[in-house]
Amino acid sequence: xxxxxxNYHARMQRVLDHIDQHLNDELDLETMSYVAAFSKYHFHRQxxxxxxxxxxxxxxxxxxxxxxxxxxxxDAQSVTDIAMDAGYDAPDAFARVFRQRFGQSPxxxxxxxxxxxxxxxxxxxxxxxxxLMQKTFTTEDVTIRDVAPTPVAIMEHRGDPATLxxxxxxxxxxxxxxxxxxxxxxxxxxxxxxxxxxxxxxxxVDLCAGTxxxxxxxxxxxxxxxxPGGRCAVLRVVGNTDNLEPAVLYLYRDWLPASGEEAxxxxxxxxxxxxxxxxxxxxxxxxxxxxLK
Numbered sequence: 001x002x003x004x005x006x007n008y009h010a011r012m013q014r015v016l017d018h019i020d021q022h023l024n025d026e027l028d029l030e031t032m033s034y035v036a037a038f039s040k041y042h043f044h045r046q047x048x049x050x051x052x053x054x055x056x057x058x059x060x061x062x063x064x065x066x067x068x069x070x071x072x073x074x075d076a077q078s079v080t081d082i083a084m085d086a087g088y089d090a091p092d093a094f095a096r097v098f099r100q101r102f103g104q105s106p107x108x109x110x111x112x113x114x115x116x117x118x119x120x121x122x123x124x125x126x127x128x129x130x131x132l133m134q135k136t137f138t139t140e141d142v143t144i145r146d147v148a149p150t151p152v153a154i155m156e157h158r159g160d161p162a163t164l165x166x167x168x169x170x171x172x173x174x175x176x177x178x179x180x181x182x183x184x185x186x187x188x189x190x191x192x193x194x195x196x197x198x199x200x201x202x203x204x205v206d207l208c209a210g211t212x213x214x215x216x217x218x219x220x221x222x223x224x225x226x227x228p229g230g231r232c233a234v235l236r237v238v239g240n241t242d243n244l245e246p247a248v249l250y251l252y253r254d255w256l257p258a259s260g261e262e263a264x265x266x267x268x269x270x271x272x273x274x275x276x277x278x279x280x281x282x283x284x285x286x287x288x289x290x291x292l293k
Contacts (some may be wrong), residue, residue, distance in 0.1 A: 151212045
């Protein structure tokens with residue numbers, strides 16, 4: 001029974017991966033049922049029963065999520081190009097659906113995104129993705145690495161995680177101004193609090209760009225710091241890197257007690273190695289670092 005269920009979930013996971021890889025293409029029921037190796041006559045109901053939303057709505061939300069990232073974080077792309085990427089022949093049709101989903105026009109969202117309605121609108125997509133994307137890690141996935149110290153520029157996020165996207169947007173804009181592109185300047189997140197502290201106001205994370213350049217005085221209150229060197233347990237995560245909590249839990253709850261190692265006095269952190277929407281969501285990569293004594 002368990003093996004059969006695992007096989008069923010793996011087939012559904014193939015569909016989600018296929019959607020991630022082919023957001024620019026026609027995603028019809030026949031193709032997706034073929035990818036899952038399910039009968040096309042039942043696939044729609046099976047998808048709905050598994051994920052709680054229809055295939056059509058899932059695909060539309062996935063395209064709208066990518067479009068919203070392109071609008072907020074990638075200002076080189078025009079609204080017309082983003083509309084075409086999302087499968088719309090005309091910007092006005094795209095704008096109408098975008099406004100229905102997020103309560104703002106694409107151009108208004110680009111200038112000043114309202115992140116709370118955005119989070120609420122994408123909730124069903126995130127819930128659907130999390131149903132099958134709980135990865136199982138083993139000790140073989142963890143390596144111990146000697147890490148060199150990394151000087152970094154830091155933008156602190158302090159407060160409700162619902163506003164983190166706005167801090168990320170400012171961080172990306174500052175990096176562009178400073179010439180610290182991710183290809184040449186590594187990207188780190190250092191978690192100073194739990195992912196969901198008892199009070200959202202206590203949420204705390206540092207957004208970091210690796211650089212040894214002096215930082216000019218700026219309006220964003222960028223600080224200079226160092227991610228210290230030393231031994232670290234490293235766990236690589238591929239896909240669904242929006243939520244690294246399962247991987248963090250594995251390191252703390254399972255790997256660390258069984259390893260005989262002791263954690264060092266520096267928070268767990270991650271390096272972001274590839275980014276959505278430059279790559280499909282199932283190809284994003286992050287490495288978690290648990291500092292060890």
